[in-house]
Amino acid sequence: MKTFGGPAVLLDRNDINTDEIIPAKYLTEITKIALKPHLLEDLLLDGKPFDNHSQAMKQAKVVIARANFGCGSSREHAVWAFEVNDINVVIAESFARIFRQNMFNCGILAMELAKSDIEAIFALSGELSIEVDMEKGIMTATSSDPGQDPLQCSFVLNPYDKNLVSAGGWLAFADANY
Amino acid sequence: MGKTITDKIFDAHLRDTPSPENMVLDLDVVLCHEITTPIAIMDLVEKGMDRVYDPAKIKAVIDHVTPAKDSKTAAQGKIMRDWAKRHNIKDFFDVGANGVCHALFPEKGFIRPGYTVIMGDSHTCTHGAFGAFAAGVGTTDLEVGILKGVCTFRAPVSMKIEISGQLQQGVTAKDVILAIIKKLTVNGATDRVIEFVGPVVDSMSMAARMTLCNMAVEAGATSGLCYPDRVTAEYLWPFIKGDYTTIDAAVKDFLTWHSDPDAEYIETLQLDVSELVPMVTYGYKPDHVKDIMDLEGTPVDQIYIGSCTNGRIEDLRDAASILKGRTLAPGVRGIVTPATPAIFSQALDEGIIKIFMDAGFCVLNPTCGACLGMSSGVLADGEVCASTTNRNFNGRMGKGGMVHLMSPFSAAAAAVTGTITDPRHFLVSEEV
Numbered sequence: 001m002k003t004f005g006g007p008a009v010l011l012d013r014n015d016i017n018t019d020e021i022i023p024a025k026y027l028t029e030i031t032k033i034a035l036k037p038h039l040l041e042d043l044l045l046d047g048k049p050f051d052n053h054s055q056a057m058k059q060a061k062v063v064i065a066r067a068n069f070g071c072g073s074s075r076e077h078a079v080w081a082f083e084v085n086d087i088n089v090v091i092a093e094s095f096a097r098i099f100r101q102n103m104f105n106c107g108i109l110a111m112e113l114a115k116s117d118i119e120a121i122f123a124l125s126g127e128l129s130i131e132v133d134m135e136k137g138i139m140t141a142t143s144s145d146p147g148q149d150p151l152q153c154s155f156v157l158n159p160y161d162k163n164l165v166s167a168g169g170w171l172a173f174a175d176a177n178y
Numbered sequence: 179m180g181k182t183i184t185d186k187i188f189d190a191h192l193r194d195t196p197s198p199e200n201m202v203l204d205l206d207v208v209l210c211h212e213i214t215t216p217i218a219i220m221d222l223v224e225k226g227m228d229r230v231y232d233p234a235k236i237k238a239v240i241d242h243v244t245p246a247k248d249s250k251t252a253a254q255g256k257i258m259r260d261w262a263k264r265h266n267i268k269d270f271f272d273v274g275a276n277g278v279c280h281a282l283f284p285e286k287g288f289i290r291p292g293y294t295v296i297m298g299d300s301h302t303c304t305h306g307a308f309g310a311f312a313a314g315v316g317t318t319d320l321e322v323g324i325l326k327g328v329c330t331f332r333a334p335v336s337m338k339i340e341i342s343g344q345l346q347q348g349v350t351a352k353d354v355i356l357a358i359i360k361k362l363t364v365n366g367a368t369d370r371v372i373e374f375v376g377p378v379v380d381s382m383s384m385a386a387r388m389t390l391c392n393m394a395v396e397a398g399a400t401s402g403l404c405y406p407d408r409v410t411a412e413y414l415w416p417f418i419k420g421d422y423t424t425i426d427a428a429v430k431d432f433l434t435w436h437s438d439p440d441a442e443y444i445e446t447l448q449l450d451v452s453e454l455v456p457m458v459t460y461g462y463k464p465d466h467v468k469d470i471m472d473l474e475g476t477p478v479d480q481i482y483i484g485s486c487t488n489g490r491i492e493d494l495r496d497a498a499s500i501l502k503g504r505t506l507a508p509g510v511r512g513i514v515t516p517a518t519p520a521i522f523s524q525a526l527d528e529g530i531i532k533i534f535m536d537a538g539f540c541v542l543n544p545t546c547g548a549c550l551g552m553s554s555g556v557l558a559d560g561e562v563c564a565s566t567t568n569r570n571f572n573g574r575m576g577k578g579g580m581v582h583l584m585s586p587f588s589a590a591a592a593a594v595t596g597t598i599t600d601p602r603h604f605l606v607s608e609e610v
């Protein structure tokens with residue numbers, strides 16, 4: 001079974017939209033890999049441009065944001081932009097429907113946590129690393145800061161979505177079943 | 179307990195229930211455009227699954243960047259063209275016959291009450307105006323739709339918005355939906371279907387209903403729907419007259435696709451629009467909405483009239499009613515793109531194109547163009563556009579640009595003054 005988790009980057013905002021994740025001008029690309037340098041290129045945090053080529057972004061396997069992540073366009077390019085940057089989990093308080101479905105369809109984990117858990121994660125200091133136990137439905141956030149205890153949060157995956165993530169996506173599932 | 183229209187459509191199309199929360203539905207139509215489909219086609223080819231479930235149920239168009247602007251968009255068009263030919267997809271609309279998908283496909287009669295519709299495009303919810311369940315999906319869902327004619331959705335959760343009162347002159351469906359999004363926020367309808375009901379919706383044209391449903395996704399909704407009625411039947415009559423003896427018979431049959439009176443909703447909102455004024459967005463989210471009076475005087479560089487939200491003939495007529503005998507303010511650029519060739523042709527016949535040209539507008543062929551910042555009117559850093567489109571996201575019409583969403587009346591008023599302007603100033607003075 002695929003494993004999920006790794007170093008995390010925090011994006012402290014609600015309503016991060018798909019145009020910010022991958023601007024429309026790159027939708028003429030017909031390979032996923034071409035999207036790689038442009039992930040989160042138009043993101044604004046606190047009204048300021050986000051540095052999408054920072055060292056932390058290069059190492060990131062997990063992205064954590066607040067509510068309604070991935071709203072806007074249906075472009076699956078937004079998910080592929082994460083995929084080609086080796087990001088395998090996006091954690092948020094909630095997701096826009098199409099984005100969430102696209103994540104599962106591609107076999108990438110869209111993890112919804114309670115608002116209080118998201119608050120607690122954002123309150124941690126230092127660099128964060130995320131570990132995901134799919135079977136138990138538990139994620140653990142560990143801070144590089146020795147003064148901080150690891151934070152455990154539980155998450156619920158609907159069995160169908162879980163199936164898609166482990167089957168490697170919807171196309172294979174649908175081809176086998178319908 | 180009664181059923182909602184969406185429950186009824188789901189029941190009628192249910193293929194499988196892979197988990198209690200998920201439903202696999204049979205699809206009546208799969209719509210395709212050249213931004214999200216070529217990559218699906220190429221993936222299917224690569225996996226040795228280059229098939230389509232039913233060529234008659236697949237409708238395809240090149241609309242986002244057309245005619246092609248460079249080699250990459252030319253390649254996207256070619257992939258669509260070759261694919262349509264290879265699979266005998268008859269309803270494929272190429273340069274000369276093409277227009278913005280959500281305006282073109284309804285105009286061709288492809289969308290019917292009770293249908294299930296998907297497309298790799300978030301504004302697919304537009305087609306809910308016909309009493310269909312229409313939802314935007316990503317490329318993988320689109321691929322499966324093309325290959326198998328099915329798509330999975332979570333069990334539907336519906337909310338109802340009852341719209342009553344009397345719209346003032348110069349206040350349109352666009353202002354109503356902007357007011358609704360302001361109230362709901364961009365997240366307020368996530369994972370829900372919105373039913374737009376009430377006397378105001380009943381008296382709206384199909385064009386206005388499409389404007390309303392078009393922006394349901396901006397509140398996060400899976401789809402927005404209106405009940406199919408006489409207005410729907412009259413719009414569709416040229417396509418359904420073989421199926422019914424009279425329009426009355428069609429209207430009666432369409433009652434199948436109305437919610438039951440005792441259907442349950444997660445939320446019901448009442449909106450009286452009698453006092454509603456023209457609305458406009460001011461930030462980078464479609465719920466950043468204000469009364470137009472609060473932004474009056476904000477300078478603009480460009481006017482954009484078109485898109486799947488407001489590029490229909492009714493919209494062009496609204497704008498032309500203000501532009502007639504007037505010109506663009508000095509230093510302001512105006513762009514109009516009728517959403518389909520039929521609309522363009524109608525606007526020519528009605529003298530509307532001449533009004534736009536005399537006012538100093540650039541008249542473009544039907545295309546999405548600047549709506550998503552891919553071509554035909556992209557903004558420079560720091561520029562401001564008064565636009566009839568549906569998204570004002572940061573960078574949407576060009577990096578560093580600001581888009582103010584508004585109705586065609588309001589966009590025309592901004593064209594004349596060069597600043598955000600309450601269109602009622604023009605409309606009222608003409609009445610006197």
Ligand code: SF4
Nearest residue numbers: 301485486546549550
């Ligand atoms: S007009 Fe704009 S919103 Fe509508 S389909 Fe085209 S790009 Fe999308």
